Structures are given as C-alpha cells and as structure tokens.
Amino acid sequence: MRRDVFQAIADPTRRAIIGLIALQAMTPNAIADHFDTSRQAVSKHLQILVECQLVKQEQQGREIYYQLEVTKMKEIDKWLEQFRKIWEDRFNQLDTIFSNINQNKP
Amino acid sequence: MRRDVFQAIADPTRRAIIGLIALQAMTPNAIADHFDTSRQAVSKHLQILVECQLVKQEQQGREIYYQLEVTKMKEIDKWLEQFRKIWEDRFNQLDTIFSNINQNKP
DNA sequence: TATACGCGCAACTAATCGGTTGCGTATAAT
C-alpha cells in the first residue's frame, strides 16, 4: 500500500477528519457522526491516516481515540517551501518596481 | 472529473513535474525526457494540472509550453494555515514554560 | 509539395479507490 502524506490529504473526507481531530482526539463513531458516512468508511480513512503517521491511536477501554500528529503536517509545509520562495520573490520584484518609481519621484 | 489541487499534488510524478516547470516553462516532450515515462503519460498529468489551474499552456509554433501557476499553490498553504497555528502554539507553550523557569531563577 | 515532428484526443486495460456488508473479538452494562 505504501502511501504518503500527499495521498492521505487528497481525499476531501480525510481532510475533514484531519480538521476535526486537530482540536481534540475522537473515536471513529464520534467522527462518523459528523459526516453522513458509515463508521466503517471512517475507519478505513483513519487506517490510511495512521498508516502514513498523520494520526495516532490511543486505546481507552473499548474505545480508541484518534489524534492528529500535527508535526507530520510540516512535511507538506516543507514541500511548499520551494514554491513559497518563488511567489514571495514575485512580491519582492513588485516591491523593487515600486521603490524604483518612488526613487524617480522629484 | 472535477478535480482539486490536493488530488493534483497527490501523484508523485505530478509533484515532480510541478517542481520541474516551477523554474521555467517546458514542453511535454522536454518534461518526459526527465522521467522514464512516455510523452502521453506526461501529457495526461499536464492535462490534470491544467484542469485544476495549477498549470497554464502557451502555444509557440507547434510546441506548447507548460508553466506553473505558482499562486494556485497558495490554496494548499491556506489550508495548512490552521495547523501551522497549532504547531506554533506548541512552540509558544514551550516558550512560556522556559520563560517561567527563567523567572523562577534567583 | 512531400516528409518529419509535436502534440491532443479517444479507446482500451490492469490496478487502485472509496464504500458496503458480514463477521469476530474485547470491553462495558444489565
């Protein structure tokens, strides 16, 4: 199966789950209540999220709480870095243009 | 088909293409040379990237140059925002702990 | 004008995906 973070966040339901458990750990049933999907469907998504370490489990009696591994999200952030540099450079170029205009003012 | 940015970047080849044309626009054949895939396979990926506006085309004679729409990447950045807040908060909490320790120093 | 090249498009295939159904197991409630 060997999935990565990018495939994990490709699915909209999975992104919604991530957003949901970001604030507090939840059980599969509790998560499923927030969407109109079955528990099993949610469980499958959670399985994928666990597999690529975006989420970790914590057993508590017969319930299993799923919790977001926020730091793993940095992996996406890290990939974005290179492009952030590009789009910020464009802003800097605009800055240069503007300051040149101002310099030419009497 | 209605695809979004997150599905677009889910595929590793697609991410590689994005990284490649980020610096300069390229033709499908030129891109295909960088991977061991067929031109048609690359073309399909490009089609998907164009579909969700991550990439735009520019015809030049019989060649078509594909260019990255860097700003579209901000959409991913925007989604990450909420989590960045969380992981930075954890740092701030650590800061607070440390500064408390320092305050208690004689 | 004839030939070669760059490309998109459509049809096809094997693999994968998201989801459902049915089951087994462990914990909690009666």
Place this chain on the structure above:
DNA sequence: ATTATACGCAACCGATTAGTTGCGCGTATA
C-alpha cells in the same frame, strides 16, 4: 452470565486511475 456496544478485519463491488496504443491535425523542414 447474558446482552449491548465499540471496534478491526476481510471479502466484495462499482467507479476511478495511471498508463499504453493508435490515430489525426497542425506546424515546421526538406
């Protein structure tokens, strides 16, 4: 002890995916 709940696991299904092959249409080159 019996029943109810929470969950994972495996088998299955239709839909989608990544990739191949073959084609046709423009644009260059000879």
